Amino acid sequence: MHELSIVLNIIDIAEKEAKKADAASISAIELSIGKLSTIEPVAFDFAWKHGVKNSMLEHARRITNYIDGKGRCNKCSTEFLMEALYQPCPQCGDYFSEIIEGKELQIKSLRIEEKIET
Amino acid sequence: MCITCGCGTDEAHIVKDGHNHPENHHTHHHGHTHSHSHGHDHHHVQDRLLHLEKDVLHENALLAERNRGYFDAKEIVAINLVSSPGSGKTMLLECTLKDLKEDLSFCVIEGDQQTSLDADRIKATGTNAVQINTGKGCHLDAHMVLHAVQELKPKENSVLFIENVGNLVCPSMFDLGENQRVVIMSVTEGDDKPIKYPDMFHTSGVCIINKTDLLPYVPFDMDKAIENARKINPELQFFPVSCTTGEGLGEWYNWLKKQVRHLQTA
Ligand SMILES: Nc1nc2c(ncn2[C@@H]2O[C@H](COP(=O)(O)OP(=O)(O)O)[C@@H](O)[C@H]2O)c(=O)[nH]1
Ligand SMILES: [Mg+2]
Ligand SMILES: [Zn+2]
Ligand SMILES: [Zn+2]
Ligand SMILES: [Zn+2]
Ligand SMILES: [Zn+2]
Numbered sequence: 001m002h003e004l005s006i007v008l009n010i011i012d013i014a015e016k017e018a019k020k021a022d023a024a025s026i027s028a029i030e031l032s033i034g035k036l037s038t039i040e041p042v043a044f045d046f047a048w049k050h051g052v053k054n055s056m057l058e059h060a061r062r063i064t065n066y067i068d069g070k071g072r073c074n075k076c077s078t079e080f081l082m083e084a085l086y087q088p089c090p091q092c093g094d095y096f097s098e099i100i101e102g103k104e105l106q107i108k109s110l111r112i113e114e115k116i117e118t
Numbered sequence: 119m120c121i122t123c124g125c126g127t128d129e130a131h132i133v134k135d136g137h138n139h140p141e142n143h144h145t146h147h148h149g150h151t152h153s154h155s156h157g158h159d160h161h162h163v164q165d166r167l168l169h170l171e172k173d174v175l176h177e178n179a180l181l182a183e184r185n186r187g188y189f190d191a192k193e194i195v196a197i198n199l200v201s202s203p204g205s206g207k208t209m210l211l212e213c214t215l216k217d218l219k220e221d222l223s224f225c226v227i228e229g230d231q232q233t234s235l236d237a238d239r240i241k242a243t244g245t246n247a248v249q250i251n252t253g254k255g256c257h258l259d260a261h262m263v264l265h266a267v268q269e270l271k272p273k274e275n276s277v278l279f280i281e282n283v284g285n286l287v288c289p290s291m292f293d294l295g296e297n298q299r300v301v302i303m304s305v306t307e308g309d310d311k312p313i314k315y316p317d318m319f320h321t322s323g324v325c326i327i328n329k330t331d332l333l334p335y336v337p338f339d340m341d342k343a344i345e346n347a348r349k350i351n352p353e354l355q356f357f358p359v360s361c362t363t364g365e366g367l368g369e370w371y372n373w374l375k376k377q378v379r380h381l382q383t384a
Contacts, residue, residue, distance in 0.1 A: 002256060002288030017204050021168055037319050038291055085316035086349040095349045103292075105175060110168045 003043040006105065007051035014110055015056050023112035028061040030109045036069040036085065036102035060111075073108030122226055148369065176294055178290055181260035185295025187269065189278070195377045196278045198294050201302035202311075203284030206328040208236045209361040210302065210370075211279055218371055222378060223276040226375040227266045229258040229283045238282060246270060255291040258282050277378060286315040304329040309343035312350055319350045324357065326370065331360040 010031070018026050023106075033039050052058045069082035072091035074096040080089065082102060088095050168272055173179065189196045199207045210226075215224055226247040228237040237249035248266045252260060263280060272278045280296060282289045301322040303311045312319040319325065325347055327340065340358060347354050357373065359366035 002291060005255060005257070005288070006174060006291075008178070013170075013172055013174065017168060017170060017172075021166070023166075027165070038287060071301075085320050086313060086346070088349070096352045105173060107170045107172045107174060109170055112166050112168060114164045114166055116164050 003047035004051055006039065007042070007047045010055055011055045011106060013051060013107055014035040014060075017110060018112050021112055022115060023056075023110075025113045026056045026060045026110055027113055028063065028111035028114055029057060029107065030051060030065070032065045032104045032106040032108050034067045034069065034102035036082065036099060036105040037105045039105065047117045052071055065108075067102055067104050071097040071102050072100050073097045079103065120255035130326045135188045145383060157299075167331060175291065178260045181264055182295040184204075185260055185263055186297070187295075188267065188324050189295065189297060192272070192274045193376075194272050194274070194276055194278050194293070195298070196280065196296040198280045198282055198287065198289075198296035198299045199302065200282045200289050200299065200322070201284060201304075202286050202307060205284075205302045205304045205307065206282070206361050207213050207281045207302055208239055210326065210328065210359070211281060212239060212243055213361050213364070214279075214374070215240065215245045217367065218374070219244070221375060222368070225270050225272045225278055227258075227263060227270065227278070227280045229262075229281055231256070231283060252283055256283055257292050258294060259292045260294050263299050274377065277374065286311075286318045290315075290317040290321050298323050300324040300326060302326045302328055303343070305338040305340075309339045309346060312343065312347035316350045319354065321345050322351070322354065324355045324373070327356060327358040328361060330365060331363045 009028075013027060014029060019085070035043070039063075048062065052060075069084075070079060070088060071087065071089075073080050073081035073094055075094040076087055076089065076092045078091040079100070080087075080091075082099065085099075086095065089097055128362060131298065146184050183195070188194075199211070201207050215226075218224075226237075226240045226245055227247045228234070228240060228247055229252060230236055230249065231252050231254070234249040234251070237247045240247040248269050250262050250266055252258065252262070258280065267278070268277075280294060286301075299322040301318050301324070303325065327343065333340070344356055347356070355373070357366060357370045359370055361367070
């Protein structure tokens with residue numbers, strides 16, 4: 001279940017950034033996860049539910065964008081939708097291709113609530 | 119205090135409980151506790167959007183680069199060994215350490231969820247080894263390796279083997295700073311293994327196919343296994359071996375010696 005360790009990494013980064021910004025709380029987080037990143041959505045949802053307990057993300061709304069895999073053939077440069085790493089180029093059938101999208105594992109943004117003292 | 123990674127502790131936590139630091143990362147307090155006796159009108163909170171665009175594994179990537187820098191500076195060949203449980207990582211190490219004792223200098227980091235059995239097997243060959251128990255964690259990360267290396271102090275021009283936790287999914291995501299990633303599969307696992315675990319075969323440079331002594335007894339098609347793996351990674355190099363009979367180990371040893379020489383002349 002590496003999804004859980006990914007969730008814990010996300011919590012770490014989010015809490016650090018939130019504290020740096022002097023936030024009182026985090027209300028939302030936006031993630032980008034590539035479909036070729038080895039993250040399994042169902043396992044990730046499960047890990048999230050358990051992992052965020054007692055963290056600043058416990059009550060944050062999560063927006064997860066899953067990004068399609070995209071390959072570029074090293075032989076004929078065709079770009080194509082890549083659903084698995086062993087998918088041949090649809091144009092020339094070669095297996096030598098570069099992954100140009102779909103490996104993302106990113107925190108895009110955080111919505112925080114700032115402490116305001118008057 | 120760990121100066122290199124700033125984690126505020128020495129290597130103790132590595133050996134005990136993997137990547138959890140003693141200072142609890144996940145507790146916090148909201149410091150808003152003034153009284154409301156003052157009669158003004160105000161908002162306590164204000165929404166703000168922080169654009170981060172930050173890689174989740176950014177920290178691991180930084181520490182992996184540090185490890186790699188250290189290995190390069192000391193001309194150490196660091197090899198990350200990955201496989202399913204039972205494919206023969208430890209046995210391949212035992213053979214290699216015994217057979218190349220006179221030729222190369224070695225040390226070993228052993229990753230395991232619970233036990234120190236593998237480290238004991240390595241130490242029995244007379245090789246310096248440290249054990250990292252990852253507990254529930256199913257992989258090693260660059261931070262654990264950094265502390266293990268501080269403890270091991272590998273010699274210049276040596277080979278550092280890192281036996282990862284037996285798991286073909288998750289260790290593929292964690293760069294340890296190794297120079298070479300070697301994936302092991304055994305003939306008892308089936309020739310479709312690469313297709314089932316493409317990421318690991320995609321990120322490795324060498325594939326060892328172990329237990330060839332069992333080929334007469336299992337329905338394993340060597341050509342098909344190699345063909346499957348090449349679909350994922352056309353540059354993968356293959357070494358079919360048997361750790362029990364020693365068949366094929368010579369080619370693996372030659373490759374290993376070449377890595378050390380390559381670093382020395384690079
Ligand atoms: N028949 C056969 N068994 C092997 C070979 N290599 C390892 N084994 C056995 O496979 C089992 C697992 O080996 P081990 O090195 O502990 O695997 P690890 O979990 O990947 O470290 C042990 O019982 C070994 O004796 C081999 O080449 N042939
Ligand atoms: Mg082992
Ligand atoms: Zn093509
Ligand atoms: Zn540290
Ligand atoms: Zn007030
Ligand atoms: Zn893991």
